[in-house]
Amino acid sequence: MDADIVCVGFGPATAGFLATLAKQLVTADGTPAIESAVMPGMPPQVLCYERADDIGLGVSGVVTKARALKASFPEIKTAGIPMAAPVGEEKVLYLLDPHGASRRSAALRCADALIRTAKFALPVENHALNLPWTPTFLRKHDGMILSMGQFMQWVGAQVQSTGTVQIWPGTPVSQALVEGKKVFGVRLLDQGVDKKGNPSDGFTPGMDIHAALTVVGDGPIGAIGQQLDEQFGLPDGKHTRDWAVGMKFVVDLPEDTKLKPGTVLHTFGYPEPEIFGFLYVHPDRVASLGIFVPSWFDSPTRTTFRYLQHWMLHPYLWRHLKDGKLRSWGAKTLGESGQHGEPHLTGDGYARIGEGSGTTNVLTGSGVDEAWATGTQLAEAVIELLKAKKPFTKQNLDETYGKRRRASWVEAEGRVAEKSRDGFQKGVATGMIGMALAGLTNGKLSLGSAPVQPWKRIPTVEDYYARRLSREEIAKVREECKAKNLSLHGALMDKVGWPAIPFDGRLLVSHQDALLMGGKVQAPHGYADHVIFRHPELCEKCGARICIEACSGQAIYPSETGVPAFDREKCVHCGACLWNCSQANPENPEHMNIAFRAGTGGLHSAEN
Numbered sequence: 001m002d003a004d005i006v007c008v009g010f011g012p013a014t015a016g017f018l019a020t021l022a023k024q025l026v027t028a029d030g031t032p033a034i035e036s037a038v039m040p041g042m043p044p045q046v047l048c049y050e051r052a053d054d055i056g057l058g059v060s061g062v063v064t065k066a067r068a069l070k071a072s073f074p075e076i077k078t079a080g081i082p083m084a085a086p087v088g089e090e091k092v093l094y095l096l097d098p099h100g101a102s103r104r105s106a107a108l109r110c111a112d113a114l115i116r117t118a119k120f121a122l123p124v125e126n127h128a129l130n131l132p133w134t135p136t137f138l139r140k141h142d143g144m145i146l147s148m149g150q151f152m153q154w155v156g157a158q159v160q161s162t163g164t165v166q167i168w169p170g171t172p173v174s175q176a177l178v179e180g181k182k183v184f185g186v187r188l189l190d191q192g193v194d195k196k197g198n199p200s201d202g203f204t205p206g207m208d209i210h211a212a213l214t215v216v217g218d219g220p221i222g223a224i225g226q227q228l229d230e231q232f233g234l235p236d237g238k239h240t241r242d243w244a245v246g247m248k249f250v251v252d253l254p255e256d257t258k259l260k261p262g263t264v265l266h267t268f269g270y271p272e273p274e275i276f277g278f279l280y281v282h283p284d285r286v287a288s289l290g291i292f293v294p295s296w297f298d299s300p301t302r303t304t305f306r307y308l309q310h311w312m313l314h315p316y317l318w319r320h321l322k323d324g325k326l327r328s329w330g331a332k333t334l335g336e337s338g339q340h341g342e343p344h345l346t347g348d349g350y351a352r353i354g355e356g357s358g359t360t361n362v363l364t365g366s367g368v369d370e371a372w373a374t375g376t377q378l379a380e381a382v383i384e385l386l387k388a389k390k391p392f393t394k395q396n397l398d399e400t401y402g403k404r405r406r407a408s409w410v411e412a413e414g415r416v417a418e419k420s421r422d423g424f425q426k427g428v429a430t431g432m433i434g435m436a437l438a439g440l441t442n443g444k445l446s447l448g449s450a451p452v453q454p455w456k457r458i459p460t461v462e463d464y465y466a467r468r469l470s471r472e473e474i475a476k477v478r479e480e481c482k483a484k485n486l487s488l489h490g491a492l493m494d495k496v497g498w499p500a501i502p503f504d505g506r507l508l509v510s511h512q513d514a515l516l517m518g519g520k521v522q523a524p525h526g527y528a529d530h531v532i533f534r535h536p537e538l539c540e541k542c543g544a545r546i547c548i549e550a551c552s553g554q555a556i557y558p559s560e561t562g563v564p565a566f567d568r569e570k571c572v573h574c575g576a577c578l579w580n581c582s583q584a585n586p587e588n589p590e591h592m593n594i595a596f597r598a599g600t601g602g603l604h605s606a607e608n
């Protein structure tokens with residue numbers, strides 16, 4: 001099939017692109033403002049393929065300054081988008097450890113002791129130090145709290161009502177079509193195949209869509225972005241090595257909640273010093289809350305689900321959450337490389353936008369507005385080229401899209417943020433000081449060194465727990481878990497003093513129950529597995545099976561063979577397995593022994 005423009009993924013980046021483009025393709029009387037090259041007499045044919053089953057099934061916080069969103073939709077604050085609220089009170093909290101179970105450095109333990117000793121003179125409440133001010137770079141004053149799902153549904157309706165753009169959910173793109181250095185469209189995923197991708201009943205090969213321009217906005221773990229990075233390489237000095245998995249609950253707050261709509265809480269320090277948390281309050285007593293577990297948290301048993309429960313149970317937060325109820329949940333990888341990981345933004349026939357192109361600002365904790373802004377920049381560039389009847393060559397895209405992007409606030413702020421997190425390579429205290437330095441000096445000063453590949457950082461279970469558990473104790477835990485076919489993290493956390501989770505069937509529920517309660521896991525029949533263990537022999541010898549421990553849906557689990565098993569029916573599509581592997585891929589040590597390919601399904605809720 002032929003189109004003029006084909007887009008991969010419908011996240012905020014592509015939404016920004018389509019929202020800007022769609023308005024300019026036809027005139028006020030409905031006649032084409034620009035003519036299609038593949039359908040003469042018609043406006044350009046623009047197709048967008050989204051792998052999730054609906055256009056509003058993304059996962060994100062979201063608190064945003066909404067600068068780019070407001071530029072596209074000046075009426076956005078009063079547009080009646082469900083779950084939207086203006087930002088109100090903002091707080092940054094350092095959470096102390098009420099149980100003494102987290103792994104804290106000596107420096108941090110000293111700081112904690114000082115805070116506890118001076119608590120009568122400091123704003124300390126319920127084991128939390130409320131920072132006296134929110135650093136300017138973190139503030140979202142005059143911004144908005146949104147639900148990603150609700151916002152994307154609203155934008156989707158705006159875009160599709162123009163009649164000039166088609167968005168196809170439930171349609172994963174399997175690969176970009178490449179000839180030499182040129183991209184000339186995309187191929188959709190094969191259907192009617194077995195788990196390994198071999199043709200079976202009702203085999204339908206993925207359709208090829210040829211287009212003069214392919215817009216790649218497939219996010220931080222997208223298969224097409226990965227393919228282009230593999231085929232074209234990254235620019236010198238660039239690398240994508242920093243990630244985090246964000247797990248989020250949407251919660252009905254108790255009826256007598258004191259939290260006002262618009263409240264924004266950011267936390268650090270607990271349940272482990274490396275874990276950041278957020279809580280945003282929507283209207284009608286609903287809150288979005290969650291944690292980020294980063295790739296520089298060097299634990300081989302880093303589970304997000306159980307840590308999220310301990311975080312909710314922290315006394316500062318639990319007094320607000322007790323008697324609350326889970327509405328939905330989800331998890332997704334956040335690409336934390338920022339400009340460290342910026343790929344080639346353009347090439348002949350393609351352009352990259354959004355988080356997969358390095359837009360996320362790790363200093364300000366902002367990704368939606370940045371992704372959206374790059375989408376709008378590309379749309380303006382495309383209109384300019386279409387009107388001038390110029391082809392989508394690398395040079396033309398650089399002179400239009402590249403130029404706009406380089407001149408924008410996304411670029412300027414991304415540069416300030418570029419090295420702000422490098423300090424975390426050396427520990428949490430250095431990381432926090434590095435962030436503050438970069439934030440307060442506009443990126444002129446920073447600490448730390450360039451990140452290394454995540455697999456290089458993962459210690460053995462024995463080394464990680466060395467100071468707290470003997471090798472014999474760990475061996476016993478391993479044996480017990482093996483007999484029950486369980487991952488290790490639960491038993492090891494119990495052993496080092498983490499209290500049991502007091503399940504209440506409402507908010508504190510088992511991982512399996514959350515999969516049933518908080519949305520719907522979709523795994524349409526007839527598609528191949530999207531998680532692949534590249535070299536099973538490496539898995540057989542692997543000591544730290546972090547892929548199992550970190551899996552957000554318990555979809556990767558121990559098997560008899562020594563190679564983990566994968567169950568697509570439980571996969572929430574967070575993409576965390578892509579970077580949670582302790583072995584390098586021998587063919588390319590920048591990557592690990594696990595592949596995350598294009599796939600269907602996932603855990604979906606339109607509230608996330």
Ligand SMILES: Cc1cc2nc3c(=O)[nH]c(=O)nc-3n(C[C@H](O)[C@H](O)[C@H](O)COP(=O)(O)OP(=O)(O)OC[C@H]3O[C@@H](n4cnc5c(N)ncnc54)[C@H](O)[C@@H]3O)c2cc1C
Pocket residue numbers: 008009010011012013014049050051052058059060061062063064171172173174217218219220221222223224245246247248290331332333334353354355356360365366367368369371598599
């Ligand atoms: C838990 C969490 C909390 C966050 N909180 C905030 C916050 O408070 N504020 C903020 O500004 N940012 C926040 N972010 C970051 C923000 O969500 C991202 O920066 C933003 O969504 C990036 O937009 P994008 O369009 O580039 O990519 P994405 O949102 O990742 O969208 C990419 C889309 O492409 C689709 N796709 C991928 N591969 C394919 C394929 N092969 N075929 C078809 N479709 C495909 C995906 O399904 C997805 O819909 C948060 C992120 C997470 C995970």
Ligand code: SF4
Pocket residue numbers: 533538539540542543544545546547548564580581582583593594
């Ligand atoms: S995928 Fe990676 S972490 Fe998991 S068992 Fe295989 S080598 Fe180990």
Ligand code: SF4
Pocket residue numbers: 531550551552553554555556570571572573574575576577578
């Ligand atoms: S298998 Fe699925 S749920 Fe598990 S880490 Fe990978 S993408 Fe996430």
